[in-house]
Amino acid sequence: MAMQTAKGAGTRQSVLNASLRLFAKDGFQKTTMRAIAAESGHSLGNAYYYFGSKEELAGELYRNLRQEHRTRAWPKLAAGNNLETHIRTILNTVLDVLEPFHDFGPAFIRAGLTGTEDPQDPDRGRDLALWRQAVETARPQPPLSMRQDLPELLWLLERGVVLFWAHDPSPGHRRSRRLITNASPVVARLVVLSRLPVVRTIFDDLIGLVRATA
Structure with missing residues (x-):
C-alpha cells in the first residue's frame, strides 16, 4: 500500500x-491536458485521475506560489x-x-475563490498569520481595538x-504597482x-460585512 501511495x-x-514546463513554454491558454499527459509520459486518463482540468493544475501552482510569497515576505517584516x-512590502512581494x-x-x-473562502483552509490561515505578523511587529502599534480584525481586512x-x-x-502592470504605492499610506x-x-x-461595518459573507 505504501509503495502504491508513493507511486x-x-x-x-x-x-x-x-x-509547469508546458505552461512556461506555450502559455496557459494554448496548453491542453492531452499535451500535459504526453509530456509527463502518462496516459490522458491517468492525468485526469489526478487533475480534473488544467484549471486544477493552475490552482495547484497558485497554492505553491502563495507559499513562496509567504516565505519571501515574512523575513521582510x-x-x-x-x-x-509592511502593507507595501507584502503587496509588492505577492506581485x-x-x-x-x-x-x-x-x-x-x-x-483563490474556491479555496480561501473556507475558514478552515490551511492556506488561508497561513496567509492571515503573515498579516498578523505585519500588524504585531508594526510600530507604532495599531489601535488595540483593531488588532484582532485588522489582519483579515488586510x-x-x-x-x-x-x-x-x-x-x-x-x-x-505598472498600474498595479501604482495602486499599491497609493493605497498603502491611505490604509495605514x-x-x-x-x-x-x-x-x-x-x-x-466592514468587519460585519465580511462576517456575514463568510
Missing part, C-alpha cells in the same frame, strides 16, 4: 511538473517598521511572485490587489484614525 504521489508530481511599510504567471491571472482568481486588500493585477493590461492612515468613533464605525 501515485510520483505520478501526480510528474503530471504537475509537465504542466522587520520589527519597528511602520504599518504602511513579484506572481508576475511571471500573468497569463494565469483569471485561473488564479478562480482558484488579507482582503491583498486579494483585491491580486484581482486588479490579474486584469491589468498596462505595460509591466485609516487604521490610525480608527481611534475616532466615526472611523471605527466604518471598520465595524
Whole structure:
C-alpha cells in the first residue's frame, strides 16, 4: 500500500511538473491536458485521475506560489517598521511572485475563490498569520481595538490587489504597482484614525460585512 501511495504521489508530481514546463513554454491558454499527459509520459486518463482540468493544475501552482510569497515576505517584516511599510512590502512581494504567471491571472482568481473562502483552509490561515505578523511587529502599534480584525481586512486588500493585477493590461502592470504605492499610506492612515468613533464605525461595518459573507 505504501509503495502504491508513493507511486501515485510520483505520478501526480510528474503530471504537475509537465504542466509547469508546458505552461512556461506555450502559455496557459494554448496548453491542453492531452499535451500535459504526453509530456509527463502518462496516459490522458491517468492525468485526469489526478487533475480534473488544467484549471486544477493552475490552482495547484497558485497554492505553491502563495507559499513562496509567504516565505519571501515574512523575513521582510522587520520589527519597528511602520504599518504602511509592511502593507507595501507584502503587496509588492505577492506581485513579484506572481508576475511571471500573468497569463494565469483569471485561473488564479478562480482558484483563490474556491479555496480561501473556507475558514478552515490551511492556506488561508497561513496567509492571515503573515498579516498578523505585519500588524504585531508594526510600530507604532495599531489601535488595540483593531488588532484582532485588522489582519483579515488586510488579507482582503491583498486579494483585491491580486484581482486588479490579474486584469491589468498596462505595460509591466505598472498600474498595479501604482495602486499599491497609493493605497498603502491611505490604509495605514485609516487604521490610525480608527481611534475616532466615526472611523471605527466604518471598520465595524466592514468587519460585519465580511462576517456575514463568510
